Every structure is written in structure tokens, then in C-alpha cells.
Amino acid sequence: MKIGWKRWSVLPGFGLAMGYTLTYLSLLVLIPLAGTFLKSATLTWPEFWETITSPRALASYRVTFGTSLVAALLNAVSGLLVAWVLTRYRFFGRRFVDALVDLPFALPTAVAGIALTAIYAPTGWVGKLVPFKVAFTPLGITIALVFIGVPFVVRTVQPVLEDIEPELEQVAASLGANRWQTFTRVVMPAVWPAVLTGFALSFARAVGEYGSVIFIAGNMPMRTEITPLLIVTQLEQYNYAGATSLAVAMLVVSFGMLLTINALQWWGTRRHLA
């Protein structure tokens, strides 16, 4: 049954809910982003292009996207492991560990940055023990990004793992599969869309991270300067158009990457969830 352009539904208030959603998203997401694009448009094309492809900007993209990607990959693996341990084993202090996972969400990022710097600086507890430099290198940035990103993977994977019936693993065993085969052929196909989501969230968060990174990064131009810091530097020099241009460049790349991940996920799940 059709009433006008709306399809009939048992749930009331489609118009209201849809209107609210669009307004809300516009106010919070679309308008600020559009503002960014408009501000950067005050530059001419050559100026814009020059700003976003300056050697210093290019180096900062490499640092930001490179470390974010590595951190998200590390988080995907270790987050899956943490989620696995939390769902599959019953041990003393499990609830405590479970609560610990959320801490990076709650902690002010500056606190995290300072704490990590203190530990990984050449004079810090861990920095003293390892023969190479950790803080003030891309490695240090990666550590900070791993720290702030790990809850995303754990919290997306955990409910999916909890939903996998023990029967699936039991039936695999009865059919002669060993533990590794059961994990790779039965458990992983079920959880990998969730792992991918966690990876994407962790990656997106890492790309935009500022607070924790600036302390541990050392912020040396061309080497450990992240794009968000470069944007702030531009702002401090009252170069608003330059700052927004860099923001636009970052936005487009991030959006492209997230879209690719979503497409991958859609492709992976659509077949059996028909």
C-alpha cells in the first residue's frame, strides 16, 4: 500500500524521524564540512594545489596515514585476540580487564600522550630498556595511535564472537576439523566483517588524532609532523585558507579509504545474508 511517496509502515513518524535525522546530520556534519570546502575555495586552484602538495604537507600525510594504517592493523590483530580471550575464557578478573578496555575512550588524550612519552622517552622505563629510539619517531606515534584505537576493535568484535554458537565449533570438531581449521574456516569468516569495521573505526580515529600524538611525536617537520598538527600550525599563523585546504585534502583521502572498506565489507557479507 502506498500513501503518496511514503511506503506504509507499522512504525509511525517516518516523516518526523527522517526530518530530524537530516537536520541533525546537516547541522553537525554537513554544514561544518561544507564550510571547510568553501573556505578553501577562497584560494585559486594553483594556490590550493601548491598548499596541499608542498613537501612538508606530503611528508605529514605519509606520517599520518602510514602510522594510522600500521596502528589500525596492529589493533585489528590484538583487538581480536583481546575480544577472543574476554568471550571464550572465564578467569579471575575478567570483568576488570573488560572495563580496562574502555579506558582509552575516557582518558583525556593529552594525559595518554604525556604518560606514553614519559614511558617511551629515551630516559623512561621502557625507553631505557630498548636499544632504539621509540618516542619522537613514527614508532612512538604508532604506539599512541594503538593505545587510543584498541577499544574500537574489541568492542565491535566482542558481541559478534559472543553470538557464534558453540554448536558451530562442536559440529566442526565432529566433522574432523582441528582447532586451527575451526578457527580459520568457521570462526574467522563470521567475525571478519566486525574486525574490518573495528579496523576502519580505529583507522579513522587515528587519522584525526591530535592530543596524544603531539607529545610523543616530537613534531619535527618532514619526519614526525602529523597533518592535524600542520593544520594547527597554519591556524596559528592566521592562514585559515591554507589550514582548510589541508583539511579538505585529508577529508577526501579518509573518506575514500572508509568507503573502500565499507565496500569490501558489503561485498563480503551480502552473499550469505540474503
Add this chain to the structure above:
Amino acid sequence: MKISVQNLTKPFGAFTALNDINLEVRSGELLALLGPSGCGKTTLLRILSGLEFADTGHILFDGEDATTQNVRARKVGFVFQHYALFRHMTVFENIAFGLRVRRTGRPSRRDIHARVEELLKLVKLETLASRFPSQLSGGQRQRVALARALAVEPRVLLLDEPFGALDAKVRQELRRWLRRLHDEVHITSVFVTHDQEEALEVADRVVVMNKGQIEQVGTPEEVYHHPASPFVCDFLGNVNLFECRIHYGQAYVHDVPFELHNAPPQDAQHAYVYVRPHQLDIQRELGGPNSLPASVRLVNTAGAQVDVELLTEWGQIVHARISHDRHRAVRPQVGQTLFIATKEMKVFHA
């Protein structure tokens, strides 16, 4: 393959799920474990499969001790109530799984293909090989689960409430199909059910269980017609229960004498007469012994037989099931007082 269960006991904390179970599963038979929920039937099946282990007792597969072997080593096929199909695999891949994961003696691609095709034909799902489980009906899913279990040529097939999640009609179709399949394949099979009709219709032999113990083992005819205990009599279909006392080989139900057809039990102040609804007849006149006056409360003619509910003088509800012919002859009316006559009965001491 023959399975022997010896002195099996399994406690869960203070609760004893299985208490000193002894059972022989004969080679090639289809055995039903029947009982109410919580009677231990599923626990027994899981211990047979090696998914769980008993605290004491032994399990022998063809005389070989399998007590401590796990589910992989025992080579049993297990079918779950909720199918447990791999959602991300097609029907074909689901059935091929057990062959693909084989480490030693894995069949070639061609052999796997041939074997799966053969199984698809057996479960009549040839046309659905490339579907995903979410695209199948419940009955089809359970057939896939069965084919998947049979693919690895298990020594025993164990089924846990295999038709429990299906609706009544599909359930009946599928259990008849399982019976025919078993007649073709002849694999030793044990299935768990709480549905006495299912057990009596499908199984070669039925094991009736209650509170962690076996009450009776026998063919469907034996357990239905010669129940060994009041529980078995009560569990296998509806039954009317009359309190009585027994004196000189005669039972007295509220001072109405009942003749006992089978060997008269010893005298007792408290005993029970069990009569199934179809073993009761309704008459217009008092017909000698075994005849009780009762008033008609309900008559339901919608069915293969006519169900009549009556109320005795002492306020007990009695269910009788008579033929349509008999119904036409007696014409019971609601409110009318008639006489119940028992044709057969079973007496147990209290």
C-alpha cells in the same frame, strides 16, 4: 557398530544428570532416547558423542574403550536441533566441509564433488547446492545438516532433537523420511526426543528415561503395550488414572469392582489402575463389572476418533476415545449420565 554404555554417572554439582546408566545400542539400529526435559537424554547423547564426558563409567564402541576419546577421535556424526550450519558456506560447501578438512587421506577434488553430489541426491536437495543456509526452509536446513554429518562416513549418527525446531507438518514428513533413509543407509543411529509419537513411529527401539535413569528399553510395541512402570505408562500417551485397592485379585475403584485381565497383582490398600482413553468404552446401560457411572461433559467429533470427556460421581475427569461408529450407536449428549467400561487396563502398586 555396536555401542555399550556401562555404569555411566554424570553429576552437575548437586544434581545427578545421569545415574548408573547401562545400555546397549545394537549395530545398525535406530534408537530413540525418550523422556521429559531434564531427564538426562541430551546429556547421554553428548557423552556418547564425546562432546561431554562422564565422571564414572565406560563407553565401548564395538568393544573398544572410547570413554576418554573426544568427538574427533570417535568419528561420530552429530546433528543439532538448530542445525548449526555454516552460514557463510553454500549447501555444497557445508556438506564438503568434513572432507575438505581431512588431514590424511583427503579425497581429490573430483571425489569430493562426486561424494557431495551423491549426498545431495540422498537428501533430495540436488537443485539447492549453491544456496546459502539463510535461503533454505527449516526442513531443508536439517537435511543439509544430516548430509554434512553423513559425508565423513561416521561410525554412529547422533541426533539431538532433530525435528524439535520444525512445525508439525514438516516434522512428520521429515521423520518418515529419516526412517526411510535409515532403511537405506543402515548406520547405527541414536536420536533424542521428548515427543513420544515421534519415538514410537520412527525408532526400532525406544529408551524411556526419567530423572537420570532408564525406565524401560524396548520396541515401540513393547513400551506402549507393556509399560514397565507407571511413569512409562503415563509418558507414552494420555492415560486415565484411577486410585484403587486390591483385594483377592480384584481391584476396587471407589467400591466398583474391576476385573484384572493380566496376572492379578498382590493385595494392596493403595494401587493405581491405568487406562488409556481408547481402552475405554461408553455404554448406555450398566454392563457388569468394570463399569462406572459418569456424566458427559464434552464431546469432540473433529478427528479420526471421537473424544469424550466425562465426570465420575466422585468428581474425577475421565477421557475416553471412541470410534465414530460407536459414537453413532451411543449418541452421548452433554449432561447425560452414561457408563464407562474398561476393555484393558494396567495396574501398578502405589
